[in-house]
Amino acid sequence: MKIKYKDYWSKNKIQLYFEIIIFFPISIIARIIPKKNFEIFGSMNGYKICDNSKFLFDNTSSNSSFFITKNKEISRENRDSVVYAYSFKGIYLQLMAKKTYWTHGLNDFIPALVVGSHVVGLQHGLPGKKGGNSNLSKIQIYKCRVKNMLTPFMNNYFCHEIWSPKKSYDFYMKQVFYPFEVAIVRRQIPRIEFQCEVPRKRKILYAPSYRGFRSFIDVISSNNIFSDYFLKKLKDNNFELILRPHPINYDELIGSSINIPVKIDLSDDVHDTISSYSIVISDFSGLLIDCWELGIDTYCLCDDLEDIFERDMLFDWFFQHLNSIRIFNILDVLNNPIILRDKDLKMGGKRLCV
Numbered sequence: 001m002k003i004k005y006k007d008y009w010s011k012n013k014i015q016l017y018f019e020i021i022i023f024f025p026i027s028i029i030a031r032i033i034p035k036k037n038f039e040i041f042g043s044m045n046g047y048k049i050c051d052n053s054k055f056l057f058d059n060t061s062s063n064s065s066f067f068i069t070k071n072k073e074i075s076r077e078n079r080d081s082v083v084y085a086y087s088f089k090g091i092y093l094q095l096m097a098k099k100t101y102w103t104h105g106l107n108d109f110i111p112a113l114v115v116g117s118h119v120v121g122l123q124h125g126l127p128g129k130k131g132g133n134s135n136l137s138k139i140q141i142y143k144c145r146v147k148n149m150l151t152p153f154m155n156n157y158f159c160h161e162i163w164s165p166k167k168s169y170d171f172y173m174k175q176v177f178y179p180f181e182v183a184i185v186r187r188q189i190p191r192i193e194f195q196c197e198v199p200r201k202r203k204i205l206y207a208p209s210y211r212g213f214r215s216f217i218d219v220i221s222s223n224n225i226f227s228d229y230f231l232k233k234l235k236d237n238n239f240e241l242i243l244r245p246h247p248i249n250y251d252e253l254i255g256s257s258i259n260i261p262v263k264i265d266l267s268d269d270v271h272d273t274i275s276s277y278s279i280v281i282s283d284f285s286g287l288l289i290d291c292w293e294l295g296i297d298t299y300c301l302c303d304d305l306e307d308i309f310e311r312d313m314l315f316d317w318f319f320q321h322l323n324s325i326r327i328f329n330i331l332d333v334l335n336n337p338i339i340l341r342d343k344d345l346k347m348g349g350k351r352l353c354v
Contacts, residue, residue, distance in 0.1 A: 005047050005247050023112035023153050030095055030116035038064035039099040040117075042108030044247070046070025046085055050269035051103040052122035055190035066093050068109050085110055105156035112153040121159030121182065122189060125286030126293070127172035128318035131157065141179045148180055155180070163187040165293070172315050191271045192293050202239045204279045204333070206301075207270065207287055210246035214304070217256050219283075222303050223330065226261050230330050237339050239278075244270050278338050281330075284308050284322060292321075299333055300326040 011019075041053040041061075046069055049057075057067055067082045068090060069075050075084035083090045094100075094113035101120045102108040136144065152158045157177055164173050165188040173184060187193075208219050220226070225243075234241055244265040245253050253264070267273070270287065274280070280291045283302035291298045300322040302308070309319045327333065 004251055005044075019112075020151065020154065024151060027112040027115050027151070027153050030113055033095065033116065035098040035117060036096040037098055038066065038093070038096070039101065040066050040068050040093055040097040040109070040114070041101045042068045043103040045104050045107045046109065047247075048268045049074060049082065051124060051271065052190045053101050053103045053108070054269060055194045055271070056101060056122065059190070059194045066097075068094060102159070106153060106158050107156050111156075111158075115152045115158065118161070119159040120161045120163070121157065121177075122163065123176075126165075126189065126289045127169055127176050128286050128289050128315060129284070129313055130315060131176035136179055144179050161185055163189055165189065165192070172317070175315070188293075192290055195271075195275050195294060198276050200278045201276045202237075203277050204234070204239060204241050204281065205244055205265075205270075205274070205277045206241060206281045207244040207285055208246065209283050209285045210248045211304075216245060216249035216252050217258055221258070223301050225301075225330055226259075227330055230334070231261060233334050234339070239339055242277075279333065279336060281333065284314055284318070288322070288325075289318075297336060297338060298325055301328075301330060302326070303328075 041057045043049060043051045043053040048071065049067055049069060053067070057065060061081065065081065068085050069082060070085045072084055075082055075087075083093060085091075085094065091110070091113065094109050095116075097114065097117045099120065100109065100114045100117045101122055103122050103124050105121075106114065106119070148155050148158065157180070159177075159182055161183045162173055162177070163185050164170050165186070167186075170184055174182075206220075206225055208216065208223075210216075211219065220243075224230075225241075231241065241262045242265050243260060243262050250266060253260075265273075271290070274287070274290060274296070275294060277296060279297045279299070280287065281299045281301050282288050283300060284305065288298050288300065302322070305319070305322060305326065308314060314322075333339070
C-alpha cells in the first residue's frame, strides 16, 4: 500500500505516549554526546526533499552535508548525500550532527536524535499565519518552558535560530515561536535567496491552501475557478492556468470525480517554478508572501477570508495585505494588463543560475 503524506505527520495518542517513553532517554544522550563537524537538512516531515532546506542544501552543501529523509524510495533514488532516517547511517548522522536545518519542524527528522545539535528553523515560509499562543498565562508559559527543557523533542518548532530578511517580520517571527525564545538572524529565506532568474511564462498559478474544516473540492468549486468564459479568455490571450493543490489535498483531488480542465502541478516543490509564473492566485497561502518578495503579480481569491481571520489563523498585517489584493470573482484577473500584453514578459527570480 502506498504511503500517503498524512502518514508522515499524523500521530495518535498511543504513538505520542510511546515516543515520550522511548525518546526521553535518547534525547538526553543526544544532548550530552560530542558532535561531529557535519550538518543535516530535512523537510516536509521527512516525506520529500523540498522547500528552504532543499534550496540551502543544493546551493551551500559540502562533503559534510547530508539530507535526511524518512521516505525509502527517495533515499534509494538519490545520491549518497541523501540518507534514510532509520538506517544506521541516518541514525548516526542525526545523533552526531553539529548543525540541523528544518523547514516543517523537528519531525523532518527523528526528533530526539537532533535536539543536541544547533537547530535552525528555516520554516515553511515567512510569517503570515499564526503559530504559538500569545494569550498564555504566566503558569502556562512556565509549564511550556519546563516541558521544552525536559522534552524538547515534543516541540515540533524547537530550534535555536531562525532567519528573517526584514526587521518588519521580526515581531511576527517571535509570535510564531512564542513562548520560546529564539535568535533571529538577518538573512533571506533560501527558497527566495536562491531563486533562479528565469523568463516569465504566460502562465497563471492557482494554489489554494489546506483547510482542515473544509474540503478542497468545495473551495475550488465555490470560487468558480474553472469558469468556461475565464478559461476561454485566457486561451484567446495565449495564457494557461495551472492548478497547484496543497500536498495534503493530493489524494482528495485524485480520488474525486470533479472535472479538472487545466493542468495539475503535483511536483515535489512549487518553488522550483514559481518565478516563471506571471500571476499567482491563492487565498491565505504563505506562497503569496514569497511572490511579494519576488515581485510577482498576485491576487487573493478567498470566499471565506473573514472566517479564516476570525479563527485566529492570520496575523493582522497579512489579513490587511490580502484584502488589498483581494478579488471576489475570478474574471477580475482578466483586467490585469499582463494578460493583454503581446510582448515578451520580464524575467523572474533573484539571481542568474548557470
